[in-house]
Amino acid sequence: MLVFEFKTYAKSAQFVAIDEAIRATQFIRNKCIRYWMDNPKVSKYDLNKQCAILAAQFPFANNLNSMARQSAAERAWAAISRFYDNCKKKVLGLKGFPSFQKDNRSVEYKTTGWKLAEDRKSIVITDKIGIGRLKLKGTRDLNFYQPDQIKRVRLVKRANGYYVQFCISVDREETILPTKNTIGLDMGLNHFYTDSNGEQVENPRFYCQAQKSMKRSQRLVSRKVKGSSNRRKARIQLSRIHLKISRQRKDHAIKLARCVIQSNDLVVYENLSVRNMVKDHCLAKSISDAGWYQFRVWLEYFGKVFGRATVAVNPAYTSQECSSCGVIVKKSLSTRTHVCQCGCVLDRDENAAIVILNRGLSTVGHTGRSALDAGNAWEDPISTSVGENLLEQIES
Structure with a gap:
């Protein structure tokens, strides 16, 4: 599934209609959540039936396309099913009980309620809301795809305008020659990552760089009277900075992940639990600013696209274990050099990256191979975790 995004240009009345459609979507979703709270045994199909009842009761909900109403009910069911799955898996902490949405910013149409122009440069929303024709501006070309391949159309409201997203049913696969290279990545805060070859990528720290202008915008918001137009304008300015x-951060993760995947046949990284790591209030801002999870998501995505293997390993003791002899050498965070009694002297992060690579090689069946001389291409583009059955992970 590919998602193409275009910025849209229209009259102010059309943008008001888009806002009305977004509010109707939020209303239907929240009503479905309330219906489930009152009737806990309802199913997904019961929520879809509830959409017709709401359309008969409320004229503004009836103006919205029927499939757009179903998409709103599906959003409610997604939150409900996620809550059920967390309860079955016995996830620690909060289970994510479905809550009412207060700031919805998108409306989603399925196969009806819209019509794409022949030149693919505009789209017409055909429901009773009154959105009409929207001009599309972007670098993607929709002429390569048939209209029946477009499964969803979303109208998204952001701080700097309105956008149209097309969800296209396409299996993206690209073939590139094997490089016979393997690499292990150790994520960090001083450097974004250090690989097993000793190369380091600087941490961009986008949030820290924008903090000065962000604080100024936050002060302007706090000085304005609540409910005034000036406060609304100040909030929009602050939202644009975020x-x-x-x-x-997304652009950095995409470009870096693509480069890493294309340069290596096997990429091994740490299976970090960022949700637990940000509980440390001293490092929470720096960890969130690094964007490790987003980088991992794009690594796995490009691994499937280019047919590369990506392996997530247990991060426990990767900084303490010696990459040469395997002995645990305890060191504090301030100690940046790994020195072992076997004579191994390496940078702390480089040593951890080699340990990560060795664990990944042992997982995929290369037990006994050294991280320095492992160079055979790995053909299975599956992201795995150490300690789990490979067949079960492939099926999941």
């Missing part, structure tokens, strides 16, 4: 940071 939007720019998120886009910078």
Whole structure:
């Protein structure tokens, strides 16, 4: 599934209609959540039936396309099913009980309620809301795909305007020559990562760089009167700063992950639990700013696209274990050099990256191979975790 995004340009009345459709979607989702709270044994199909009842009761809900109403009910069911799955898996802490949405920013249409122009440069929303024709501006070309391949169309509201997203049913696969290289990645805060070859990538720290302008915008928001138009404008300015940071972080993760995957046949990284790591209030901001999880998601995605193997290993004691003899050498965070009694002297992060690579090689069946001379290509593009059955992970 590919997602193409275009910025849309229209009249102010059309943007007001988009806001109305977004509010109707939020209303239907919250009503479905309330219906489930009152009737806990309802199913996904019962929520879809509830959409027709809401359309008969409320005229503004009836103006929304029927499949858009079903998409809102599916969002409610996604939150409910996620809560059930967390309860079955006995996830520690909060289970994510479904809550009412207060700031929805998108409306989603399925195969009806919209019509794409022949030149693929505009789209017409055909429901009773009154959105009409929207011009599309972007670098993607929709002429390569048939209209029946577009399974979803989303209208998204952001701080700097409105966007149209197309979800296209396409299996993306690209063939590249094997490099016969393997690499282990140790994520860090001083450097974004250090690989098993000793190379380091600097941490961009986009959030820290924008903190000065962000604090200024936050002060402007706090000075304005609540409910005033000036406060609304100040909030939009602050939202644009946060939007720019998120886009910078995403762009950095995509480009770096693609480069790593194309340069190596096997990529091994730590299976970090970022949710637990950010509980440390001293490092929470720096960890969130690094964007490790987003980088991992794109590593696994490009691994499937280019047919590369990605392996997630247990991060326990990777910084303490010696990459040469396997002895645990305890060291504090301030100690940046690994010195072992076997004579191994390496940078702390490079030693951890080699340990990570060795664990990954042992997982995929290369037991006994050294991290320095392992160079055979690995053909199975499956992301795995150490200690789990490989067949079960492939099926999942």
